[in-house]
Amino acid sequence: MGGPLGFIGLGVMGEPICRNLLRKSGRPVIAFDLAAEPLERIAEEGAAVATSVADVVTGSALVFLCLPSAKHVRSVFENDGILAHANPQQIVIDLGTSSVKQTRDFARALQDKGASWIDAPIARTRQAAQDGTLSVMVGSSPELFAAVEPLIRCFATDVTRCGEVGAGQVTKILNNMVLFETVNALSEAVAVARRSGVESKLLLETLSKGSADSFALRNHGLKAIVPGIFPERAFSTAYALKDLSYALELAGDAGLHLRGAELIGSLLKQAIDAGDGDAYFPVIAKLIDRGTR
Structure with a gap:
């Protein structure tokens, strides 16, 4: 599971998480957000800046989402986004808190394309995101969990597999x-x-x-x-x-x-x-x- 990491959503929690991935993962990162300021800051850290969700998905082996709500996640999943451009073997990790039903629906849709959806909502504070000491609750198969846990530990000290897709949410x-x-x-x-x-x-x-x-x-x-x-x-x-x-x-x-x-x-x-x-x-x-x- 090599190749660049994608990151969509550089808000209060997303920006420091993305920064920790840049500094600790040893992988190139392609980032996207609708706001220019966090993109500029993360570019100064060495990230490549994408111009669309599609650019992130097509250019990345694994995509992290850190978005405010299920509505925002749906927007990047549909509308010429993740579902349209996902490649076989690609992994999408949703770090936000979102609807369980939507999570499982998206996982099934990606599975039909040979790709995977993991729910990994984060807990703790903005300071914990900056320090890389978040707690993350993961819903995935044991095999996928083993593959992505080292990346999640770039920004989290407590990483718990809670069960299959949706269990993290x-x-x-x-x-x-x-x-x-x-x-x-x-x-x-x-x-x-x-x-x-x-x-x-x-x-x-x-x-x-x-x-x-x-x-x-x-x-x-x-x-x-x-x-x-x-x-x-x-x-x-x-x-x-x-x-x-x-x-x-x-x-x-x-x-x-x-x-x-x-x-x-x-x-x-x-x-x-x-x-x-x-x-x-x-x-x-x-x-x-x-x-x-």
């Missing part, structure tokens, strides 16, 4: 669902503490020493909810609602009613309606602190 979607529900619980705890005479930073630092400790507490809680910092260009409320919709879709297909997930969906939508769609998703703490009854 299932795992990542549920990871995010649990995260969103945990952030809601933290937001509720902070709101009650502030009204009950306990300082919120002290509360979460104390909880971190016991059974309520979590990654979400130490990062989303102490670094966002307590100081009230919800920047743009982070994991937005709109993206969170998109990912939660995939979890609710999975639950519906399984015949399950997830009351906690539905609650978080309503809070995320309220935050978007209040003008916070582009803000870091723990901004739901503002709604809870104001009272949502």
